[in-house]
Amino acid sequence: MQLAVSTLLSGIAAGGQYALIAIGYTLVYGILRLINFAHGDVFMVAGLVVVYMSASMPLYIALPLMIVFIVALGFVIERVAYKPLRSAPRMSVMISAIGVSFLIQNFATYYTGGLARYYPEIPFLYDSVTIAGATTRWVTIVTPFIVVALVLLLLLLINKTKIGLAMRAAAKDFETCQLMGIKINSVISFTFIIGSGLAAIGSILYFTNYPSIMPVSGTLPGLRAFVAAVFGGIGSIPGAVVGAFIIGICENIVKVNPTYSIFSDAVTFIILIIVLGVKPTGLFGEKITDKV
Amino acid sequence: MSGVILSIKDLKVKYGGIEAVKGISFDVREGEIVTLIGANGAGKSSTLRTIAGLVKPAGGSISFNGEDITGANPTEIVKRGVTLVPEGRRIFADLTVLENLRIGAYLRHDSLKEDIEWVYSLFPRLEERSWQAGGTLSGGEQQMLAVARALMSRPKLIMMDEPSLGLAPIVVRGIFDIIREINKRGTTILLIEQNANMALQAADSAYVLETGRITLSGSGEELLKNEAVQAAYLGT
Ligand SMILES: Nc1ncnc2c1ncn2[C@@H]1O[C@H](COP(=O)(O)OP(=O)(O)OP(=O)(O)O)[C@@H](O)[C@H]1O
Ligand SMILES: [Mg+2]
Numbered sequence: 001m002q003l004a005v006s007t008l009l010s011g012i013a014a015g016g017q018y019a020l021i022a023i024g025y026t027l028v029y030g031i032l033r034l035i036n037f038a039h040g041d042v043f044m045v046a047g048l049v050v051v052y053m054s055a056s057m058p059l060y061i062a063l064p065l066m067i068v069f070i071v072a073l074g075f076v077i078e079r080v081a082y083k084p085l086r087s088a089p090r091m092s093v094m095i096s097a098i099g100v101s102f103l104i105q106n107f108a109t110y111y112t113g114g115l116a117r118y119y120p121e122i123p124f125l126y127d128s129v130t131i132a133g134a135t136t137r138w139v140t141i142v143t144p145f146i147v148v149a150l151v152l153l154l155l156l157l158i159n160k161t162k163i164g165l166a167m168r169a170a171a172k173d174f175e176t177c178q179l180m181g182i183k184i185n186s187v188i189s190f191t192f193i194i195g196s197g198l199a200a201i202g203s204i205l206y207f208t209n210y211p212s213i214m215p216v217s218g219t220l221p222g223l224r225a226f227v228a229a230v231f232g233g234i235g236s237i238p239g240a241v242v243g244a245f246i247i248g249i250c251e252n253i254v255k256v257n258p259t260y261s262i263f264s265d266a267v268t269f270i271i272l273i274i275v276l277g278v279k280p281t282g283l284f285g286e287k288i289t290d291k292v
Numbered sequence: 293m294s295g296v297i298l299s300i301k302d303l304k305v306k307y308g309g310i311e312a313v314k315g316i317s318f319d320v321r322e323g324e325i326v327t328l329i330g331a332n333g334a335g336k337s338s339t340l341r342t343i344a345g346l347v348k349p350a351g352g353s354i355s356f357n358g359e360d361i362t363g364a365n366p367t368e369i370v371k372r373g374v375t376l377v378p379e380g381r382r383i384f385a386d387l388t389v390l391e392n393l394r395i396g397a398y399l400r401h402d403s404l405k406e407d408i409e410w411v412y413s414l415f416p417r418l419e420e421r422s423w424q425a426g427g428t429l430s431g432g433e434q435q436m437l438a439v440a441r442a443l444m445s446r447p448k449l450i451m452m453d454e455p456s457l458g459l460a461p462i463v464v465r466g467i468f469d470i471i472r473e474i475n476k477r478g479t480t481i482l483l484i485e486q487n488a489n490m491a492l493q494a495a496d497s498a499y500v501l502e503t504g505r506i507t508l509s510g511s512g513e514e515l516l517k518n519e520a521v522q523a524a525y526l527g528t
Binding site: 162165166168169172173175176177178179180181182183 | 344345346365366367370371375376378382384385386387391394395396398399441445
């Protein structure tokens, strides 16, 4: 019972953290049909920035400042690496994304000297709590609530506001959006801002579980979140969230048996392949159409 | 010249090496219905898309209300009061009918209530389908929605690219009635049509475009009577 509770709790928490990254993948894919390979690395930078900032200022300043910085980073990456390629073949943009991913990792290696850096213990989130006999950290308990709240806010934004309307329209037809007077580049920038902002918040929750952070620390969670987005049906926000929770929970169930725990990612991917075999567009995916 | 709202001078449009529009000039006067007719590939859509700012001209100038708008971006052009109902309707299939109307008014910040009521009175069918996804409408209804959406920005000049394409004759007549109605309310109309007969009947002035050049012009009536036009575009 205790084991079941703790497994489920950590599964849900991990899933929630992946969800905050996965939304960034799915939003950007939805509007640009681009897999933003740099997204996981932006997530890692969010962690590193906290490491460095917390050395010289209190966390209650460092954390909000980090979110602002990461949002700006997401914006700049889009403007510098993707916008100039707007009319280039999609493959070129993908390669640009891979390039940005490497660039960020290289920068991180340069700054950290490639060493693991100690991630600060964030008060409250880091503190222990016991639920039904299972001991865990508060972050595990609060993550699902934060994620659900943020997702509801996001859905509200997308479905009820003008910019949300523009985002939904731009996901289908840039040119007609322009005819409505919509500035496509602003809508795309806005999408990157939301995606990086959510990843920044996710990084606080995620890295609190780990003692330290390395330049490659974004790769695995980034990859899992990407898989979650595909699993849920890339382009769909509810899909990305549900996919992320499923992947988080699966991963933690496999990890229960120490012998097999190293296979947790492989098992997750096998499940993914089976699901995509049955439902090629993912759980919530529509038929993926090429944009006009 | 007074009353000229849109003035095109020696407009050229190129795609790579191909010149689709080879230096055309024409004026649209305020309150008129002007039509551009021509065969497939004549450069009609290219002309409208260039005026709308989707394509940058390779030469020549476009001025609207006396101001030069050559090469301006689409947002600027919509702001000035020029809107395009694109070829093939291009409504947003996933958005509801009402959302399609709202997005047509994207640059406006005032209340849309009156305008929505007005377009619903023009197209009662759209009101019945207000909450339906645009993609579930019939072809004719989608064309109505495309026109209604364009009206939502309160344009001074509305350009329509083959609004009758693929529609049953009765629906086409309905669309043309609406075009006249919109025009009566003071909106200037630049209309592209393959359905030359209907277009020329509605038009105050008309131009024939052939492979990127204007070869004939006159009032709608004159062109209806023109033998060359009759042979080429009216099938009589
Ligand atoms: N994006 C483009 N790239 C290259 N060539 C183009 C492009 N758009 C149009 N053309 C070419 O320009 C010429 C004029 O095309 P345009 O669409 O303006 O014709 P049209 O008069 O609207 O024809 P239709 O009645 O068939 O719609 C055609 O030869 C077309 O192939
Ligand atoms: Mg055309």
